[in-house]
Amino acid sequence: MQELSSARVRSLYIHVPFCAQKCEYCAFYSEASSGELVNRYVAALVRELELVAEDLKPKTIFFGGGTPSLLNLRQWETILRAMERLNLLGAEEFTIESNPATVSADKCKLLRDFGVNRVSMGVQSLDEKLLDRLGRIHSRAMVFKSFDILRRAGFDNVNLDLMFAIPTQTMEIWRETLNEAMAMQSEHLSSYEVIYEDDTPLFQQLQAGEFAVDEELACTMYEELIATATRAGFRQYEIANFARAAKSGALSPIHPPILPVTHPPIQQSNTPSSHPSTNPATSCSIPSLACKHNVNYWRGGSYHGLGPSATGYVRGVRTKNWANTQLYCEQLEQGRRAIESREELSPLRRAGEIAAFGLRMNAGWPFEEFQRVTQFDLRCDWESEMRQLVERGWARFAGDGFQLTHQGLRFADAAAEMFLR
Numbered sequence: 001m002q003e004l005s006s007a008r009v010r011s012l013y014i015h016v017p018f019c020a021q022k023c024e025y026c027a028f029y030s031e032a033s034s035g036e037l038v039n040r041y042v043a044a045l046v047r048e049l050e051l052v053a054e055d056l057k058p059k060t061i062f063f064g065g066g067t068p069s070l071l072n073l074r075q076w077e078t079i080l081r082a083m084e085r086l087n088l089l090g091a092e093e094f095t096i097e098s099n100p101a102t103v104s105a106d107k108c109k110l111l112r113d114f115g116v117n118r119v120s121m122g123v124q125s126l127d128e129k130l131l132d133r134l135g136r137i138h139s140r141a142m143v144f145k146s147f148d149i150l151r152r153a154g155f156d157n158v159n160l161d162l163m164f165a166i167p168t169q170t171m172e173i174w175r176e177t178l179n180e181a182m183a184m185q186s187e188h189l190s191s192y193e194v195i196y197e198d199d200t201p202l203f204q205q206l207q208a209g210e211f212a213v214d215e216e217l218a219c220t221m222y223e224e225l226i227a228t229a230t231r232a233g234f235r236q237y238e239i240a241n242f243a244r245a246a247k248s249g250a251l252s253p254i255h256p257p258i259l260p261v262t263h264p265p266i267q268q269s270n271t272p273s274s275h276p277s278t279n280p281a282t283s284c285s286i287p288s289l290a291c292k293h294n295v296n297y298w299r300g301g302s303y304h305g306l307g308p309s310a311t312g313y314v315r316g317v318r319t320k321n322w323a324n325t326q327l328y329c330e331q332l333e334q335g336r337r338a339i340e341s342r343e344e345l346s347p348l349r350r351a352g353e354i355a356a357f358g359l360r361m362n363a364g365w366p367f368e369e370f371q372r373v374t375q376f377d378l379r380c381d382w383e384s385e386m387r388q389l390v391e392r393g394w395a396r397f398a399g400d401g402f403q404l405t406h407q408g409l410r411f412a413d414a415a416a417e418m419f420l421r
């Protein structure tokens with residue numbers, strides 16, 4: 001694969017495992033926050049950062065959760081100062097997920113001062129009843145207020161997360177939410193259909209027959225999402241993700257994964273690393289405000305994952321941290337990483353995964369780029385799968401690449417599964 005054993009990793013994910021309360025549909029690892037445990041987590045996270053800092057020169061940083069914005073000013077300052085001391089700041093894209101109920105002007109200022117330049121806000125709905133139905137802690141008024149605070153603080157790259165096919169959500173309510181969200185003029189939009197994960201209250205309600213899933217309505221809502229977002233100037237670049245182009249430029253060729261830099265670093269700037277064999281002709285352009293951190297996942301790039309339950313992928317090895325905050329803290333207090341499992345993937349298996357992830361993107365896979373990233377050729381190793389998908393109308397050969405069609409994107413998970421080895 002593309003990585004050099006001596007190269008530093010350019011992408012960092014940090015999981016903050018606390019929420020004010022658990023949402024009805026949520027299967028992410030998080031728990032209700034208690035002051036003491038959060039402080040202990042912060043100290044453990046700083047220790048984990050110290051353990052991996054030598055192997056990192058982040059071009060993208062993403063704090064997800066959980067609810068990262070739940071951390072208080074003092075806790076944020078502890079983390080950010082540690083990152084500064086460890087030379088981990090200065091990323092080209094530094095995102096923090098937030099809940100509209102936990103955004104404040106002083107927190108925003110601190111984050112901006114340390115280089116956070118993107119905020120992803122979990123709006124989910126702008127209908128008061130549906131927010132309640134989902135178990136969200138915020139109101140619609142808080143969404144508008146928090147968005148205003150973010151703008152005043154200078155955040156000019158904001159993502160809004162929306163959900164559709166929520167039980168009792170009608171098409172009319174979805175349209176209203178979409179239109180109101182478009183009027184906010186965010187730079188990025190992520191929108192997911194509700195998923196019924198085992199062990200969530202929403203799943204249990206479904207099992208108990210309290211409501212039924214209307215697949216047809218979900219499809220119509222998805223179509224409405226694409227049409228409305230496109231009319232509003234967004235460009236869809238992944239099944240659930242839409243972005244605008246930055247005002248200064250139209251589109252940027254950021255498809256290739258974020259490649260590691262040589263260790264020790266030759267230069268200190270944050271300009272994107274380039275690969276000698278990258279052929280711009282095969283790198284389809286995507287909106288310049290697409291989430292670079294996620295594009296790196298979908299393009300098979302490496303990343304370190306820190307915090308309870310976080311996964312990482314570095315030099316062919318996938319790691320997963322313990323999904324248990326107490327245990328996570330204990331391990332780090334003893335000076336070692338809290339890794340529950342390590343899995344070395346065979347090159348073919350990893351290539352299959354990379355093929356599957358990349359097909360989630362509208363641009364699909366340029367053949368040469370896939371070959372450069374994985375050393376496998378889609379045209380040889382997955383020839384029959386690609387033909388089957390084309391026959392089904394789910395995919396097409398486009399120029400020097402392969403991509404899912406509009407219909408295929410709707411069934412991307414099933415299509416992607418065919419590439420796994």
Ligand code: SF4
Pocket residue numbers: 018019021022023026027028030065066067099122
């Ligand atoms: S805020 Fe996000 S992570 Fe927390 S419970 Fe709700 S959906 Fe899950």
